[in-house]
Amino acid sequence: MTHEIKLLVETLKTWQQLGKKAVFVSVVDLEGSSYRRPGVRMLISENGEYVGALSGGCVESEIERQAQSVFKSGKAKVITYDGRLRIGCEGNIRILIEPVFLSEEFFVAFDQQLKIRKSFSMESWFYREVGEYSNIGSIVLLKGKKYALNSSFNTDDLENQLCFSQTFEPLFQLYIFGAEHDAVQLSQAAKLLGWQVVVVASPDESKSCDYFPGASSLISPSFDNIDTSAIDKQTAVVLMTHSFNKDVQYLLALKDIHPAYIGLLGSVNRRERIISMLLDYMPDISTDFIDQIYGPAGINVGAESAAEIAVSILAEILSVVRNQAPLSLREKLGSIHG
Incomplete structure (x- = not known):
């Protein structure tokens, strides 16, 4: 999984240098079974490019459509995708879509973390109910410091949200x-x-x-x-x-x-x-x-x-x-x- 998040970070850095807006997409919950489990993530640019995948290709078009409202409003949202009805899988996945913009400080700290071969973690905070919210999102924890993917996400006000936490080991x-x-x-x-x-x-x-x-x-x-x-x-x-x-x-x-x-x-x-x-x-x-x-x-x-x-x-x-x-x-x- 570490190589996947590394690719997303590298891609986001390139997109930001080119002035492209992006949303970050995470599977944060699963009921039943699915092609891939919580912790799978991808990036989508404002012009429809994407890196990473949440499925074998059947979910991505729906996510791209749902992401348009996030680009317009700047607010994160929670959606669900019922594979039992659409793709023949046996699960219902919950997906967090959030605007993302990371600082140069984060990119430097992230590269250093990979070089010293130390684990790091990521937390995605969300509500179970489908909808658009002003204060949900993800944070990356590097050397004890929190980096929010979306600068408007208030990490001090997390009392009622659910959390999906994931630890990334050093690159294999x-x-x-x-x-x-x-x-x-x-x-x-x-x-x-x-x-x-x-x-x-x-x-x-x-x-x-x-x-x-x-x-x-x-x-x-x-x-x-x-x-x-x-x-x-x-x-x-x-x-x-x-x-x-x-x-x-x-x-x-x-x-x-x-x-x-x-x-x-x-x-x-x-x-x-x-x-x-x-x-x-x-x-x-x-x-x-x-x-x-x-x-x-x-x-x-x-x-x-x-x-x-x-x-x-x-x-x-x-x-x-x-x-x-x-x-x-x-x-x-x-x-x-x-």
């Missing part, structure tokens, strides 16, 4: 160790998920970041100088160097980290040989570190090409991070997503 990031063609495919696929991708190439590589369209950066530290301080619980690590020695040296450099996921490319036999070499170099290495290695990396979906292998690896990362056993959705009872 993927560290790819290796700079071969399959790393390019994994980088591109991870970017589509909104992940921040860092490619780590050995010093003897001649690649640049331009070779990896999905990557935010490429670094080439020596094995003894790999900085692991940015690798946290919101990080997945995949080793795909196609070199036994390089994989072992990278694992030695990573031995003290505990990310969300560590994947090792290759066969079971290759994994066992690498772990054996790792133990030869460091017999007292933590068994907890070895146990967190997923190798061969990926879920069995019959992947053959580099692109398909990337999908397999990303699916496994998601299943580990979300603590979900891979399962065909037709076999799942209850809500199919989330």
Whole structure:
């Protein structure tokens, strides 16, 4: 979700620089089930452009129509959308539409929050009844300071409103160790998920970041100088160097980290040989570190090409991070997503 709110903030900044007015749209409540849950948000400009989505495309036209009154009056409103009658879903969603304009101070503070990889929160205050209101809206809390999306929203007068609160974790990031063609495919696929991708190439590589369209950066530290301080619980690590020695040296450099996921490319036999070499170099290495290695990396979906292998690896990362056993959705009872 953090990458989605990041995109909205970046888009809003651009629109404001161009002099475009915008409204901010949030799903704040749900009765039953729906395509997406509360916390989904989007932006709509005064000329009908929009970024983000609340559904697979069926709700957006209605929201755009409803937003016109917000552009005219400058007041936020609450609407509902009954998916049971219109799109075949089983839920009724409550949506907050509010005018939005953010200061340069907010944009600076938001960027800093992402860089230091600290969580932040957002609160949307609303009434259950459908209608237009003079004092409902959303606030973003950064380092203890409140930033209202709409300057006319009085955050000191919230006695009777309902609140939907959401916490945003640091951007999920993927560290790819290796700079071969399959790393390019994994980088591109991870970017589509909104992940921040860092490619780590050995010093003897001649690649640049331009070779990896999905990557935010490429670094080439020596094995003894790999900085692991940015690798946290919101990080997945995949080793795909196609070199036994390089994989072992990278694992030695990573031995003290505990990310969300560590994947090792290759066969079971290759994994066992690498772990054996790792133990030869460091017999007292933590068994907890070895146990967190997923190798061969990926879920069995019959992947053959580099692109398909990337999908397999990303699916496994998601299943580990979300603590979900891979399962065909037709076999799942209850809500199919989330």
